[in-house]
Amino acid sequence: MKGRLQKVEIIVLLKQVPATESFVEIADDGVSIKTDRVNWVINPYDEFAIEEAIQIKEAHGGSVTVISVGPEKASEAIRTALAMGADKGVLINDPAAEKCDCLGIARILSEALRNVPFDLIIAGQRAVDDDNFQVGPAVAEFLSIPHISMVIKEEIADGKIRCHKVVEGGTVILEAPLPALFTTQRGLNEPRYASLPGIMKAKRKPLDIKTLADIGLDAAKAGKPKTKIVSMKFPPERKDGRIIEGESAQAKAAELVRALSEEAKVI
Amino acid sequence: MSQGVLAIAEQSDGVFRKVTYEALSEGKRIADSLGCDLTALVLGTSENISKELAKYGADKILVAETRALYEYTTDAYTNVVADIVSKEKPVVIISGASTQGRDLSARLAARLNAPLAMDCIALRVENDNLIATRSMYGGKILADVALDGKPQIAAIRPNSMNITESAGAGSIEKLDVDVGKTELQFIEKKLDTGRVELTEADVVVSGGRGMGGSDFSVIEELADLLDGAVGASRAAVDEGWRSASDQVGQTGKVVSPNLYIACGISGAIQHFAGMSSSGIIVAINKDPEAPVFSKADYGIVGDLFELVPLITEEIKKLK
Numbered sequence: 335m336k337g338r339l340q341k342v343e344i345i346v347l348l349k350q351v352p353a354t355e356s357f358v359e360i361a362d363d364g365v366s367i368k369t370d371r372v373n374w375v376i377n378p379y380d381e382f383a384i385e386e387a388i389q390i391k392e393a394h395g396g397s398v399t400v401i402s403v404g405p406e407k408a409s410e411a412i413r414t415a416l417a418m419g420a421d422k423g424v425l426i427n428d429p430a431a432e433k434c435d436c437l438g439i440a441r442i443l444s445e446a447l448r449n450v451p452f453d454l455i456i457a458g459q460r461a462v463d464d465d466n467f468q469v470g471p472a473v474a475e476f477l478s479i480p481h482i483s484m485v486i487k488e489e490i491a492d493g494k495i496r497c498h499k500v501v502e503g504g505t506v507i508l509e510a511p512l513p514a515l516f517t518t519q520r521g522l523n524e525p526r527y528a529s530l531p532g533i534m535k536a537k538r539k540p541l542d543i544k545t546l547a548d549i550g551l552d553a554a555k556a557g558k559p560k561t562k563i564v565s566m567k568f569p570p571e572r573k574d575g576r577i578i579e580g581e582s583a584q585a586k587a588a589e590l591v592r593a594l595s596e597e598a599k600v601i
Numbered sequence: 602m603s604q605g606v607l608a609i610a611e612q613s614d615g616v617f618r619k620v621t622y623e624a625l626s627e628g629k630r631i632a633d634s635l636g637c638d639l640t641a642l643v644l645g646t647s648e649n650i651s652k653e654l655a656k657y658g659a660d661k662i663l664v665a666e667t668r669a670l671y672e673y674t675t676d677a678y679t680n681v682v683a684d685i686v687s688k689e690k691p692v693v694i695i696s697g698a699s700t701q702g703r704d705l706s707a708r709l710a711a712r713l714n715a716p717l718a719m720d721c722i723a724l725r726v727e728n729d730n731l732i733a734t735r736s737m738y739g740g741k742i743l744a745d746v747a748l749d750g751k752p753q754i755a756a757i758r759p760n761s762m763n764i765t766e767s768a769g770a771g772s773i774e775k776l777d778v779d780v781g782k783t784e785l786q787f788i789e790k791k792l793d794t795g796r797v798e799l800t801e802a803d804v805v806v807s808g809g810r811g812m813g814g815s816d817f818s819v820i821e822e823l824a825d826l827l828d829g830a831v832g833a834s835r836a837a838v839d840e841g842w843r844s845a846s847d848q849v850g851q852t853g854k855v856v857s858p859n860l861y862i863a864c865g866i867s868g869a870i871q872h873f874a875g876m877s878s879s880g881i882i883v884a885i886n887k888d889p890e891a892p893v894f895s896k897a898d899y900g901i902v903g904d905l906f907e908l909v910p911l912i913t914e915e916i917k918k919l920k
């Protein structure tokens with residue numbers, strides 16, 4: 335049975351992260367990175383989330399609210415999402431949030447959403463800075479709603495969402511009643527660029543900046559982090575890398591195979 | 602008093618994933634450093650196949666064999682595991698950081714309000730607490746993360762930890778489980794059978810834009826010969842030559858094979874994000890300036906269509 339089109343109120347969880355091309359340097363404290371030369375972008379998986387939310391809104395009606403916990407600078411990322419077509423932005427900016435780990439961030443996001451009506455939350459599968467894969471499922475848990483992760487296709491009908499998710503070696507189809515949360519995987523869509531009229535319109539769209547107190551959260555309650563980075567280092571360099579030389583392609587191939595078998599012992 | 606380490610086994614259609622053995626082996630090492638027992642938890646499959654886990658150090662094997670857990674769904678699994686955790690009170694929980702393991706551990710950590718380190722490549726114990734080494738910023742940084750609180754959950758990156766056999770008592774305990782309130786409904790599963798799963802393969806041979814088309818037969822042959830998997834760069838996926846599930850990189854899969862062979866791939870930072878923790882990296886590219894060479898252990902400058910078949914022939918001679 336084809337469901338009646340029903341408006342969908344959508345929340346997108348957005349994190350601003352260093353662009354992958356950024357040169358990453360370890361800061362003097364040894365447990366964070368230097369941010370002065372970093373180019374900040376929307377987490378690529380959250381771009382899929384924004385795009386999907388806009389497409390759902392276009393198909394069903396409703397609205398898209400983008401929410402982020404982060405520094406003031408993260409409002410740029412929210413503006414970009416608004417320029418793509420989201421309707422409203424919320425930035426939770428509070429020094430107490432900076433010390434939070436994933437569970438703390440998820441706690442803040444879920445408190446911020448507790449009194450907001452929504453049918454669907456879309457998050458990235460992971461943020462490409464911490465690569466944690468945690469905040470989406472944790473927000474769903476704190477809000478007591480089901481979640482489906484790594485989604486490449488979804489359909490909404492009759493108050494339910496049916497998602498195709500990727501697993502090792504294939505796909506699984508799952509269904510959840512709304513409200514629900516899902517996390518994105520590449521393949522879901524191709525995010526649009528913000529158009530010039532979109533950018534102009536975004537300037538007039540609401541972007542609320544809130545503190546933890548504004549969302550009724552006691553900074554102390556946001557929680558002492560349970561995970562803490564104690565040191566950072568660069569992965570070991572492949573110092574001994576070498577180009578295999580040889581008179582002919584045949585000779586190079588033979589030398590490579592010899593090296594893989596006798597030196598590296600991987601074949 | 603330490604209550605032990607719980608390693609969560611992962612099965613698909615009644616067969617354990619390789620990462621199960623890695624989680625048990627690592628669980629055993631952690632249990633030894635903490636001076637406690639290792640318990641394996643098997644969900645959705647039989648006692649018969651579970652016995653095997655004793656070989657990897659399991660002192661006790663809990664088996665929750667119910668049809669409702671045969672296919673993984675987050676809510677049923679989280680409910681059951683959370684119940685077991687409240688009874689067993691493990692101090693450490695180890696799972697694989699497979700698609701399932703990441704999903705379950707994230708939801709479970711929130712349910713238990715417990716610390717979780719995702720995608721760990723090494724674990725150690727300091728003052729009875731776990732320190733996990735994990736990669737961040739797309740593999741550009743390795744961070745040591747200290748966990749604080751109980752239980753401490755570590756999801757380990759597939760193919761990153763050694764499988765070690767050590768005999769455990771392996772006493773089987775069948776559990777009567779109640780999956781509790783669930784909302785997710787499993788509809789169907791479609792698996793492409795045959796080739797080795799990319800994230801579990803010991804050898805990955807990948808092709809990029811340099812493949813020039815959807816004919817990947819030269820690298821498929823090499824991969825088959827080495828019992829490996831075939832990967833692809835995003836360019837090859839965007840061209841429609843390979844399916845998205847073959848993509849290696851920041852927006853694809855993260856792989857850590859013993860041997861990674863990149864053919865016709867330039868070596869963009871986003872590609873490295875998915876394979877930089879591989880054991881040995883080989884690059885085959887006709888452009889001597891390609892960035893991929895700077896991060897490879899062995900590079901060959903030349904045409905992949907000429908070189909790869911020759912390499913395949915040379916390996917056949919070894920076998």
Ligand SMILES: Cc1cc2nc3c(=O)[nH]c(=O)nc-3n(C[C@H](O)[C@H](O)[C@H](O)COP(=O)(O)OP(=O)(O)OC[C@H]3O[C@@H](n4cnc5c(N)ncnc54)[C@H](O)[C@@H]3O)c2cc1C
Binds near residue numbers: 811836853869
């Ligand atoms: C947000 C974001 C996420 C991304 N995520 C990913 C990701 O997950 N994975 C990924 O791979 N990329 C990703 N990319 C894309 C990445 O930046 C590169 O564009 C991509 O990796 C290039 O693929 P390639 O090396 O196959 O192609 P190219 O860069 O075009 O390189 C092709 C190479 O093949 C060589 N070549 C050509 N013909 C031959 C031949 N006959 N024999 C030998 N060599 C030959 C050429 O010399 C060249 O070096 C991402 C980009 C962005 C912006």
Ligand SMILES: Nc1ncnc2c1ncn2[C@@H]1O[C@H](COP(=O)(O)O)[C@@H](O)[C@H]1O
Binds near residue numbers: 404436439461464
């Ligand atoms: N500070 C944040 N503000 C809003 N959303 C976030 C934040 N951190 C993480 N998320 C969301 O959670 C996803 C997974 O992040 P992580 O668990 O950190 O890898 C991201 O893709 C975002 O959708």
